[in-house]
Amino acid sequence: MIMEYGLIFIVLACVFGFFMAWGVGANDVANAMGTSVGSKAITVKQAIIIAVFFEFAGAFLAGGEVTATIRKGIIETSSISSSPEILVYGMLAALLAAGIWLLVASRLGWPVSTTHTIVGAIVGFAMVGIGVDAVKWGKIGTIVSSWVVSPVLAGSIAYALFFSVQKLILGTADPLKNAKRYVPYYIFLVGFIIALVTLMKGLKHVGIHLETGENIMIALLTGVIVMFIGKYFISKLTFDPAADDDFHFTNVEKIFGVLMIVTACAMAFAHGSNDVANAIGPVAAVISIVGSGGELAQKSPLPVWVLFLGASGIVIGLVTYGHKVMATIGTGITELTPSRGFAATLAAATTVVIASGSGLPISTTHTLVGAVLGVGLARGIAALNLNVIRTIFMSWVITLPAGAILSIIFFFALKAIFS
Numbered sequence: 001m002i003m004e005y006g007l008i009f010i011v012l013a014c015v016f017g018f019f020m021a022w023g024v025g026a027n028d029v030a031n032a033m034g035t036s037v038g039s040k041a042i043t044v045k046q047a048i049i050i051a052v053f054f055e056f057a058g059a060f061l062a063g064g065e066v067t068a069t070i071r072k073g074i075i076e077t078s079s080i081s082s083s084p085e086i087l088v089y090g091m092l093a094a095l096l097a098a099g100i101w102l103l104v105a106s107r108l109g110w111p112v113s114t115t116h117t118i119v120g121a122i123v124g125f126a127m128v129g130i131g132v133d134a135v136k137w138g139k140i141g142t143i144v145s146s147w148v149v150s151p152v153l154a155g156s157i158a159y160a161l162f163f164s165v166q167k168l169i170l171g172t173a174d175p176l177k178n179a180k181r182y183v184p185y186y187i188f189l190v191g192f193i194i195a196l197v198t199l200m201k202g203l204k205h206v207g208i209h210l211e212t213g214e215n216i217m218i219a220l221l222t223g224v225i226v227m228f229i230g231k232y233f234i235s236k237l238t239f240d241p242a243a244d245d246d247f248h249f250t251n252v253e254k255i256f257g258v259l260m261i262v263t264a265c266a267m268a269f270a271h272g273s274n275d276v277a278n279a280i281g282p283v284a285a286v287i288s289i290v291g292s293g294g295e296l297a298q299k300s301p302l303p304v305w306v307l308f309l310g311a312s313g314i315v316i317g318l319v320t321y322g323h324k325v326m327a328t329i330g331t332g333i334t335e336l337t338p339s340r341g342f343a344a345t346l347a348a349a350t351t352v353v354i355a356s357g358s359g360l361p362i363s364t365t366h367t368l369v370g371a372v373l374g375v376g377l378a379r380g381i382a383a384l385n386l387n388v389i390r391t392i393f394m395s396w397v398i399t400l401p402a403g404a405i406l407s408i409i410f411f412f413a414l415k416a417i418f419s
Contacts, residue, residue: 006290020114035344088286098407112399118279119403155347157350158346253339272311284303369389
């Protein structure tokens with residue numbers, strides 16, 4: 001069975017995986033870039049250029065860790081070792097279901113979670129294809145709790161960051177002078193965090209192993225280099241005192257604009273490292289089963305070209321369809337300026353890279369929305385658009401069952417076609 005249709009299964013896995021990655025790009029990357037565009041730190045075109053480069057790098061360098069959780073952590077497959085084709089149908093159904101739901105959500109401008117979508121889809125097929133007991137409910141519990149923990153953690157970090165910006169810069173007698181003094185340190189922080197996580201987690205599957213001390217030294221050095229690049233660009237800015245008449249912090253926000261570009265790169269990288277797994281985990285599982293002639297290996301090597309496929313799909317999704325969701329996140333929840341956007345983006349990126357490092361597939365969407373809410377709350381509840389927030393929460397609730405139901409339908413369809 002597996003040998004007979006092996007090539008067809010691999011081709012379908014690649015096509016569906018690419019479609020799912022396209023959905024991740026259209027929906028999730030738009031979230032990641034929404035704060036930067038919404039705060040007017042960068043244009044949509046610049047956001048796409050940054051995302052193309054850094055999403056790709058994140059997916060390629062640091063995307064291997066979470067993939068393992070998506071691929072083998074959610075369901076127990078030992079009971080179907082004699083009929084591996086069930087897992088192949090299931091993974092194909094999950095990819096197609098997730099891709100279609102992301103297309104629908106992106107059309108409506110809903111920032112839903114690609115992680116939810118694929119987890120829901122895998123659970124859906126497992127319940128009907130293998131049995132309810134096959135689902136590792138403990139693992140699902142951990143993932144579900146991370147959907148609560150990640151927005152709360154990101155919101156708290158964002159609140160603290162924005163509070164520090166208010167104390168050190170915005171609330172002082174000379175905000176412009178203090179912005180020039182303190183913003184480079186924030187830039188250092190961004191460079192350090194992203195470098196550290198990449199070194200600790202990302203370079204293993206490229207075959208580079210370093211000691212913890214070496215990682216910290218390289219990350220510190222990277223932070224310093226990024227800081228000096230940031231300082232150089234800040235020194236090139238021109239300030240017009242008259243511009244502050246309309247909005248007291250116009251010149252200060254210019255400096256935060258530079259910082260926002262750095263955090264946008266960080267967020268794109270963090271997002272690529274976490275969310276490429278959603279698209280390529282199931283693809284890797286299908287390739288592994290076909291390659292081993294139907295054996296359900298516990299650890300299947302992740303071919304580099306599969307990471308490449310996922311990373312390319314994400315980038316094309318953003319370029320072709322990312323603008324709708326970008327608008328929701330960037331301008332819908334609360335009014336963002338570069339200083340607010342920076343706090344939200346860095347908090348979200350930090351949360352995502354911590355989660356990627358621990359192999360937890362959290363939702364970038366939830367994390368970012370949590371962070372934007374945290375910044376909004378730092379300015380008082382009136383700063384939040386509660387209608388938009390309600391719609392976002394509704395779309396989150398629907399996502400899991402939507403993924404599961406679509407996946408069940410496609411599972412039975414594939415089973416009917418091939419057996």
